[in-house]
Amino acid sequence: MRYAVFTLMALFPWVTQAFAQAEWRCVATRDGIRVYAKTVPDSRIKAMKAECTLDAGSEQVISLLLDVKAAERWVCHTKSCRLVKRISDTELFYHTEVSLPWPLDNRDFVTHLKVVRHENDHLITIEAPAVPGILPPRNGIVRISSSINRWQIRPLPNGKVWVEYMLQVDPGGHIPAHIVNMFASRAPIETFQNMRKILAERKRAAY
Numbered sequence: 180m181r182y183a184v185f186t187l188m189a190l191f192p193w194v195t196q197a198f199a200q201a202e203w204r205c206v207a208t209r210d211g212i213r214v215y216a217k218t219v220p221d222s223r224i225k226a227m228k229a230e231c232t233l234d235a236g237s238e239q240v241i242s243l244l245l246d247v248k249a250a251e252r253w254v255c256h257t258k259s260c261r262l263v264k265r266i267s268d269t270e271l272f273y274h275t276e277v278s279l280p281w282p283l284d285n286r287d288f289v290t291h292l293k294v295v296r297h298e299n300d301h302l303i304t305i306e307a308p309a310v311p312g313i314l315p316p317r318n319g320i321v322r323i324s325s326s327i328n329r330w331q332i333r334p335l336p337n338g339k340v341w342v343e344y345m346l347q348v349d350p351g352g353h354i355p356a357h358i359v360n361m362f363a364s365r366a367p368i369e370t371f372q373n374m375r376k377i378l379a380e381r382k383r384a385a386y
Contacts, residue, residue, distance in 0.1 A: 203228060212371045219347055226347035229367035233340050235304055235378040237332050240340055241294055243377060244305055247273040248377065253373035255366050256287065263313060269294035274314055284352055288323040289313040304331040321352045342371075 194223040203215040211235040212231040219226045233240060243249060245268075258278035265271045288309040295304040311324035331343045344367070 180226065207365055207368060209368045210372060212368045214367045217288045222347065222349065224347060224349050226345070226352075227367070228343065228345045229371060230341070230343040231371050232335065233342055233375060233378060235340060235382065236338065237301075237340050239336050239378055240332055240383065241269075241303065241305070243374070243381070245269070245271065245292070245294070247271070249377060250275065253377050255370050255373075262291060272310075272313055276320065277326065283354060286323055286350060286352070287317065287320050288326070290328065301334050303332040305332070321350075323348070323351060 203217050205213055206249075207214040210231075212229060215228040215230075216225045243253075247260050247262045251257050254260075256278050256348040258276045260273060260275045261273050263272040270293045272289060272291050274287065274289050276285055279285055287299035288314045289311075290307045291310045292305065293305040295306060297304070305328075307330075309323050309328075316322040326348045329345050331345075333341045335341055
């Protein structure tokens, strides 16, 4: 269940000015991956942030994030992920269903993903809010229709990249807030570990 809960957090976070208010507190560290949490005003769910260094270039990370189907392999408990509409090489809409253990209902959402390159900086931001009205809700699945997911990627001098992921969401339905907050601090580590494996596979295949 712990990884399923993180999938909800990881795939439909809500990044607001609250990130600049309270202090971040480190809640988990493993394999160079650090996970932070802090309270958010008027929300029962804590904001989460995860960061690490990846042995890949910026374009390789962006390519993975734009590869909708690949999310089924590295994002915890993603049951299915499919493209809804491609706007350009750096903008698209996709639908995801998250598989949760019984007796919890699965969640789903539509994401509007867009790559933002900052002209005067090497920083790259990937904005991916969950958006309503693109697809009708389905019976037996809780629809998440409002949230934001934000990745930030910065190249390092050694050919690697620093990646930061900020998120906060109320997954809705009958998942107690303390369960979400407790397990969401652990699953980002497995997700980033999976991400490293996929990037390493692609790097080897390129040679």
